[in-house]
Amino acid sequence: MTGSAHDGTHDPKLRSWVASANEPGSDFPVQNLPFGSFRRRGRDETLRCGVAIGDRILDIGAALAAGAFPPQAERAAAAAAGPVLNALMELGPGAWSLLRAAFSHALREGSPHERELEAALVPMAAAELALPMDVGDYTDFYASIYHATAVGALLRPDEPLLPNYKWLPVAYHGRASTVVISGSGVRRPVGQTMPSGAQTPFVGPSKRLDYELEVGIVVGVPNALGDRVAIEGAERHLFGLCLLNDWSARDVQGWEYRPLGPFLAKNFATTISPWIVTMEALEPYRAGWQRNGDDPQPLPYLDCADLRTRGAIDLQLEVRLETAAMRAAGQAPVQLSRSNFRDCYWTVSQMLAHHTVNGCALRSGDLFGSGTQSGPAPEEAGSLLELTQAGRRPLVLPNGERRAFLEDGDRVMLRGWCEKRGAARIGFGEASGTILPARA
Ligand code: MN
Numbered sequence: 001m002t003g004s005a006h007d008g009t010h011d012p013k014l015r016s017w018v019a020s021a022n023e024p025g026s027d028f029p030v031q032n033l034p035f036g037s038f039r040r041r042g043r044d045e046t047l048r049c050g051v052a053i054g055d056r057i058l059d060i061g062a063a064l065a066a067g068a069f070p071p072q073a074e075r076a077a078a079a080a081a082g083p084v085l086n087a088l089m090e091l092g093p094g095a096w097s098l099l100r101a102a103f104s105h106a107l108r109e110g111s112p113h114e115r116e117l118e119a120a121l122v123p124m125a126a127a128e129l130a131l132p133m134d135v136g137d138y139t140d141f142y143a144s145i146y147h148a149t150a151v152g153a154l155l156r157p158d159e160p161l162l163p164n165y166k167w168l169p170v171a172y173h174g175r176a177s178t179v180v181i182s183g184s185g186v187r188r189p190v191g192q193t194m195p196s197g198a199q200t201p202f203v204g205p206s207k208r209l210d211y212e213l214e215v216g217i218v219v220g221v222p223n224a225l226g227d228r229v230a231i232e233g234a235e236r237h238l239f240g241l242c243l244l245n246d247w248s249a250r251d252v253q254g255w256e257y258r259p260l261g262p263f264l265a266k267n268f269a270t271t272i273s274p275w276i277v278t279m280e281a282l283e284p285y286r287a288g289w290q291r292n293g294d295d296p297q298p299l300p301y302l303d304c305a306d307l308r309t310r311g312a313i314d315l316q317l318e319v320r321l322e323t324a325a326m327r328a329a330g331q332a333p334v335q336l337s338r339s340n341f342r343d344c345y346w347t348v349s350q351m352l353a354h355h356t357v358n359g360c361a362l363r364s365g366d367l368f369g370s371g372t373q374s375g376p377a378p379e380e381a382g383s384l385l386e387l388t389q390a391g392r393r394p395l396v397l398p399n400g401e402r403r404a405f406l407e408d409g410d411r412v413m414l415r416g417w418c419e420k421r422g423a424a425r426i427g428f429g430e431a432s433g434t435i436l437p438a439r440a
């Protein structure tokens with residue numbers, strides 16, 4: 001994979017001629033260049049892919065028509081000019097890297113393309129964002145040991161962590177048809193629950209609706225049915241990451257999940273952030289991964305040398321909540337928790353190698369959820385289930401409201417960013433969703 005030393009696209013000194021991209025704290029400086037799908041709001045336009053730069057979106061098709069790309073990047077640009085990114089994803093890391101270098105050169109200060117590209121920029125505030133890829137399949141992992149242990153302790157105090165946990169990345173198959181883009185309303189699901197002490201189940205709106213702070217992992221290069229992806233090259237199959245909220249109805253989950261795992265408690269909505277940050281953009285934020293203490297080292301098919309030097313990703317995560325009352329009073333959202341993807345028990349390469357060890361075919365645009373990213377400290381928990389001890393200790397918000405689980409009108413906002421000395425800060429934008437009342 002192309003690294004920062006090779007093409008200079010990560011150089012923290014690079015500046016863009018798009019002035020907003022140079023502002024401190026911008027999620028989308030010229031070192032980031034994430035991909036999404038958009039159209040201008042209120043117009044009769046088809047969706048098309050673009051690259052985020054500052055508070056603007058560069059229309060890839062318009063940039064291609066303007067002749068902004070060198071010949072070696074034109075094929076990748078053409079593949080990215082449609083409404084979704086799947087065709088670009090299939091081309092693989094060589095093409096992704098050429099396209100990234102072309103955007104970097106075209107958008108940096110001093111580019112000869114500034115004048116013709118001005119016309120290919122759309123203000124993000126005037127755009128409607130859409131799912132950036134056709135998601136064929138969605139798999140949700142459970143890869144934070146802190147989350148698994150905390151939730152396990154609530155469900156099974158005598159055996160919080162099941163025996164398989166430290167040997168394989170546990171997951172279930174989710175529902176691709178209900179993956180929605182940030183900003184979409186999330187309807188409170190109706191389902192079957194068994195109230196404690198009751199003899200027959202209750203059917204009605206979930207009373208214990210929760211969020212899960214997760215990282216979305218997007219597959220780029222497919223593998224054929226029957227082929228397994230070796231862990232050494234596994235990341236060459238991955239296009240990039242986004243934020244993901246795996247909305248969960250805990251009361252439905254608690255009743256339905258035995259013995260086959262989550263079903264309707266999880267598949268009514270999964271919100272993702274609109275911008276896919278490429279694996280290459282994350283290069284400066286790779287971090288060492290380790291198994292310490294008495295934990296078993298990974299089995300050979302889940303292990304390789306560079307896991308220890310660069311298997312993890314230093315991605316800071318945050319959840320904020322805005323209730324309807326806060327919104328009406330003009331109060332700022334309140335932070336519920338923060339954590340870091342670096343603390344994940346399993347790496348993205350291990351998830352991919354494990355998912356394909358049986359020959360399972362992955363396709364371009366397939367989506368993994370990382371599992372709820374909770375950190376080692378209790379206040380770093382990535383769900384209300386953990387933060388409120390299954391509702392027993394409701395949170396008290398600054399305006400005096402209490403929350404055990406989500407209420408109608410609550411808006412949950414996930415944010416993510418990478419920041420350290422010697423590298424440009426890059427952000428993921430936001431994955432937000434507002435709870436709508438259940439249908440009558
Ligand atoms: Mn989940």
